[in-house]
Amino acid sequence: KHTIMMDVDTGIDDAMAIMFAVKNPDIDVLAISCVSGNVGLDSVVENTLKILDAVEAPDIPVAGGATRPIIEKARSAAYVHGEDGLGNVNLPATKRRPLPVHAVEMMRQVLTDAPEPITLVALAPLTNIALLLRTYPECTAKIDRILFMGGSASVGNATAVAEFNIWHDPEAAHMVLNSGVPLTMYGLDVFNTVGLDAESVQKLAGSDNAVAKVLGGLLAFRVPGPEGEPDRAFSLIGDAGAVCALVANELMHSETCPVQVQLAPGDSRGQTIVDRRVHIGEDTIHGTAGQWPTADVIFSADIPKVLDLFL
Ligand code: BDR
Ligand code: CA
Numbered sequence: 641k642h643t644i645m646m647d648v649d650t651g652i653d654d655a656m657a658i659m660f661a662v663k664n665p666d667i668d669v670l671a672i673s674c675v676s677g678n679v680g681l682d683s684v685v686e687n688t689l690k691i692l693d694a695v696e697a698p699d700i701p702v703a704g705g706a707t708r709p710i711i712e713k714a715r716s717a718a719y720v721h722g723e724d725g726l727g728n729v730n731l732p733a734t735k736r737r738p739l740p741v742h743a744v745e746m747m748r749q750v751l752t753d754a755p756e757p758i759t760l761v762a763l764a765p766l767t768n769i770a771l772l773l774r775t776y777p778e779c780t781a782k783i784d785r786i787l788f789m790g791g792s793a794s795v796g797n798a799t800a801v802a803e804f805n806i807w808h809d810p811e812a813a814h815m816v817l818n819s820g821v822p823l824t825m826y827g828l829d830v831f832n833t834v835g836l837d838a839e840s841v842q843k844l845a846g847s848d849n850a851v852a853k854v855l856g857g858l859l860a861f862r863v864p865g866p867e868g869e870p871d872r873a874f875s876l877i878g879d880a881g882a883v884c885a886l887v888a889n890e891l892m893h894s895e896t897c898p899v900q901v902q903l904a905p906g907d908s909r910g911q912t913i914v915d916r917r918v919h920i921g922e923d924t925i926h927g928t929a930g931q932w933p934t935a936d937v938i939f940s941a942d943i944p945k946v947l948d949l950f951l
Contacts, residue, residue, distance in 0.1 A: 649677025649764035653878025673743035679725035705743025709809035727861030757784035770812035791912030792828035807910030898932035
């Protein structure tokens with residue numbers, strides 16, 4: 641069984657990831673921390689609680705954390721996720737309440753109480769995690785791995801080269817990458833390839849099952865395919881793919897690579913620089929081995945099997 645804490649900016653993708661994690665019998669979600677990202681913190685917290693209702697989750701502790709990145713201003717992506725951050729699916733109001741403590745305090749408590757080290761599944765800008773590691777460095781020993789959705793070894797989405805979560809708070813990403821905690825990176829290289837076709841999404845949306853219906857609604861928000869080619873409509877399962885990587889690592893293709901974040905101002909700020917050169921030893925010109933932190937970077941996945949698992 642995988643015992644995890646999740647850090648989210650719910651967000652359509654995060655909603656699907658929470659649904660999958662809560663429903664998967666091999667995952668035990670100890671707590672969920674929220675951070676400003678896709679939408680503002682208050683909406684993230686509310687959306688997270690509503691999604692827990694939608695899957696009839698047990699009483700999982702949820703706490704709000706950082707309201708903005710470490711240096712950058714908060715920059716919402718409501719244009720991607722709908723005004724409410726949940727694809728305008730209109731979930732009913734919730735009676736769940738967040739804990740009255742900062743997410744960093746909640747995470748520290750959960751880690752302190754955990755008998756064994758646990759995995760952090762980070763699906764949002766890394767602000768909360770960076771603050772946790774800086775404030776309570778002793779917590780590092782209780783984290784066995786940080787599996788994060790973020791970065792890219794190829795294209796970006798927030799900018800030509802930067803992925804949203806890293807671009808939103810590059811300093812936090814830098815702190816996490818250099819923390820010494822083992823890292824798995826589920827970046828855009830794989831994220832952009834794991835999606836359902838329009839027919840499957842319609843089937844979910846039209847289902848009698850309440851959970852499937854919500855899922856279908858979330859997926860449908862982004863289904864439009866290329867103009868005039870409805871057959872190629874394609875809806876990403878988003879951050880849920882990273883949770884699939886947690887339980888089905890054998891479906892993922894990864895390499896251990898040196899990774900750094902570009903912090904300098906300019907067009908490449910927030911880019912993850914992934915060194916895929918074969919000879920990255922000390923004899924390589926401008927070698928990075930031993931100098932840059934490394935991550936297990938997932939580049940691709942066995943897509944049909946991942947979709948099966950998710951559905
Ligand atoms: C990431 O950014 C957010 O929009 C999504 O929730 C996902 O975590 C993709 O770049
Ligand atoms: Ca997210």
